Amino acid sequence: MELSDASARILAALLEARTGQRLAVSRRWRIESALQPFIRDHGSVDRLVAAVASDRPAGLADAVVEALLNNETFFYRDRPAFDLLLGPALSRLERLRAGTKRLRIWCAGCSTGQEAYSIAMRFAEQKPRWQGWTVDIVATDVSRGVIERARQGRYTQFEVQRGLGVGQMLRWFDEKEGQAWQLADEVRRMVRFEVRSLLDLAPPPASFDIILCRNVLLYFCADRRRTVFARLAAAATPEAVLMLGAGETVIGQTDAFAVDPECRGLYLRAAAAAPVRLAAAS
Amino acid sequence: MRSCLVVDDSKVIRKVARHILETLQFAVDEAEDGREALSRCEAKMPDVVLLDWNMPVMGGMEFLRTLRAREFPSQPKVVFCTTENDAAHIRAAIDAGADEYVMKPFDRETLESKLQIVGVA
Numbered sequence: 001m002e003l004s005d006a007s008a009r010i011l012a013a014l015l016e017a018r019t020g021q022r023l024a025v026s027r028r029w030r031i032e033s034a035l036q037p038f039i040r041d042h043g044s045v046d047r048l049v050a051a052v053a054s055d056r057p058a059g060l061a062d063a064v065v066e067a068l069l070n071n072e073t074f075f076y077r078d079r080p081a082f083d084l085l086l087g088p089a090l091s092r093l094e095r096l097r098a099g100t101k102r103l104r105i106w107c108a109g110c111s112t113g114q115e116a117y118s119i120a121m122r123f124a125e126q127k128p129r130w131q132g133w134t135v136d137i138v139a140t141d142v143s144r145g146v147i148e149r150a151r152q153g154r155y156t157q158f159e160v161q162r163g164l165g166v167g168q169m170l171r172w173f174d175e176k177e178g179q180a181w182q183l184a185d186e187v188r189r190m191v192r193f194e195v196r197s198l199l200d201l202a203p204p205p206a207s208f209d210i211i212l213c214r215n216v217l218l219y220f221c222a223d224r225r226r227t228v229f230a231r232l233a234a235a236a237t238p239e240a241v242l243m244l245g246a247g248e249t250v251i252g253q254t255d256a257f258a259v260d261p262e263c264r265g266l267y268l269r270a271a272a273a274a275p276v277r278l279a280a281a282s
Numbered sequence: 283m284r285s286c287l288v289v290d291d292s293k294v295i296r297k298v299a300r301h302i303l304e305t306l307q308f309a310v311d312e313a314e315d316g317r318e319a320l321s322r323c324e325a326k327m328p329d330v331v332l333l334d335w336n337m338p339v340m341g342g343m344e345f346l347r348t349l350r351a352r353e354f355p356s357q358p359k360v361v362f363c364t365t366e367n368d369a370a371h372i373r374a375a376i377d378a379g380a381d382e383y384v385m386k387p388f389d390r391e392t393l394e395s396k397l398q399i400v401g402v403a
Contacts, residue, residue, distance in 0.1 A: 074391055079398050157367055157385050162392045165399040166372060166383040175369045 003028050007049045011035075011068065014052060018065045019142045020199045021219035034067045066145045070219070073111040074162035076118045077214065078246045084263045085210070086122050089241045092262070093209050096239050101133045106208040106235065108198055109216035110139035113150030113191065114163070117183060119210075120190040121172055138203050140196040147193050153183030198228045202235030209237050215245035222253075229254035233269065242267040284402050285309045285326075289319040289345065290334040290363070295386075299332055299363070302390045306403055316340030320348060328358050330402045332393075333380070335364035335371070343378055350379040359400040363388070 011031055012023040023031065032039070035048065038060075042048040048064075055061045076082045097103055107116040116139035123135050141147050160173055160181040173181040194203050198216060202208070211232055217225050232242060233256035242257050243266055244250070250257040250267050258273035260266040267273075286308045288299045300310045311328065313319035317340040319331065331349075335342040346360055359381045364371070367385040375383055382396045397403035 074395075076395065077391075079395060158387065158389075158392075161383075161385055161388070161396075163395040165396070166376065170369065170372060170376075179367065 003032050003045050007045050010049050010053065011064070014061060015065055015068045018061075019069065019197060020224045021069070021216075022221055023068060023219075030070075031068065035064065038064060038067065062144075066143050069143050069146075070215075071111040071143065071146050072215070073114050074159070075114045075164040075168075077115060077163055079163065081243060081246065081265050082118065084266055085241065085243050086119070089260065089263045089266055090210075093239065093241065097209065103133065103135045103210070104205060104208045104237075105135070105137045105210040106202065106212070107137070107139040107191075108202075108211060108213040108232065110141050110146075110150060110193070110212075111143075112146050112155075112159075113139060113153065113193065114155075114159070115212055115214065116150070116191045116193075117153065117187060118163070119212075120187045121168060124172070124187050124190065125168075135190070136205070137191045138194065138208075139191050140194045140198075140203055142195070142197045144195050147195050150191075151188075151193050153188040155181050155183070157181065198231065199224065200231075202231060206235050207237055208235055208240055210241050210243070211236055212243045214243065215248070217244065217248050217253075225253055229256055233257065236269055238269055239272050240269060283307060283309045284330070285311065285328040286330045286332055286402075287311045287313060287319060287322055287328040287358070288332045289313045289316065289337070289342070290332075291315060291337040292334070295334070295363075299393070302393050303332075305390070306394055306397065308403075314338075316342060316345030316348070319345055323349060323354065323358070327354060327356055330359040330361060330397065330400065332361050332363050332384075335362065335366045335375075343375070346375070346378050346380060359402055361396050361400065363393075 008028045008031055015021055015023050038048050039045055042051055052061050052064050105119060110116050116137055120137055123130055157179040160169055172184050172187055176182050196203055213232060217228060256270055257267040258270045260268045286303050288296050288310060290296050291314050296312045303310045311322055313322050315337040333342045361382040361384060362375045362380045363384040365386045372383050381400045384392060384396055394403060
């Protein structure tokens with residue numbers, strides 16, 4: 001039942017070809033644990049790999065790729081960073097967009113939707129503040145399965161409390177059968193979900209004031225990371241704020257973004273960061 | 283260093299909670315039931331109490347109501363941590379003075395975020 005180097009390489013190559021994400025052969029435990037149900041169904045790893053290579057039954061390769069993706073996420077993941085984003089960074093954008101009263105937010109690599117909904121909940125809780133504003137929240141992921149789950153807004157008991165305070169949980173979720181919790185339609189309808197790879201062009205309107213791309217870039221090789229940063233920069237307004245995962249940075253990866261001097265841990269377009277730095281220093 | 287009193291009659295849960303809390307830099311004390319927990323609070327009030335619902339001698343709700351009714355110099359944050367996982371129990375706990383609620387099973391991320399929400403982590 002053990003996964004050979006050859007099989008691991010085939011599966012890793014399949015994942016990279018379909019999503020751009022890399023899976024080191026040394027992390028074979030991840031492959032084995034993610035594919036356990038498929039291995040059981042096919043009787044052995046080698047048979048599974050052979051079936052995947054011929055994509056029989058049809059759709060098997062897609063299903064295996066989906067299973068290999070790491071969809072770990074939770075509400076307000078890295079809360080101090082979210083406090084910065086939804087505190088001073090959002091206030092700055094509110095001032096900058098006071099004329100148009102329009103904010104566009106892209107959650108790129110959104111997995112099952114918790115971070116996109118974290119933002120939507122905050123806007124829903126601040127209705128008087130955002131009266132008259134148009135706030136577009138678009139969330140994308142390469143996995144069809146997680147996008148379908150995200151659209152449903154239905155979470156297990158374990159998922160619903162990860163990162164979410166009990167007050168917000170009771171306010172925005174209804175308890176359902178089977179220890180499931182259903183997000184209120186009011187919040188669910190605020191987010192538009194799309195199946196889309198980070199290597200593709202940004203979703204419309206392709207002009208975002210806030211971009212979240214969290215804990216995804218670490219799965220790309222350096223070249224693909226550069227491509228993704230270029231895509232994100234092209235989709236960002238000049239004053240846009242970029243939020244990466246806690247272990248990710250733009251430093252040494254791209255010249256398109258720079259550390260936000262007012263909100264360390266967040267990033268601005270490089271051209272926008274310099275004036276902010278000058279203003280902060282004066 | 284922040285302090286947490288873990289109140290649970292299950293030795294396993296106390297051990298798991300202690301492990302997570304210590305990685306979050308908490309000084310951890312333990313009690314097996316509500317009455318023992320009150321004695322601990324009288325001796326030294328923790329910053330936060332992680333509280334089970336069903337326990338022998340004195341359960342979590344009785345402990346919480348007694349704690350909130352007493353005029354201690356300071357009151358700890360109280361985070362329920364229980365298998366009573368329906369909305370009615372959660373609302374009852376909040377009404378009785380709990381600050382947060384963790385449904386078992388839980389993991390490090392869940393507990394850490396709850397402690398951040400109540401302002402002790």
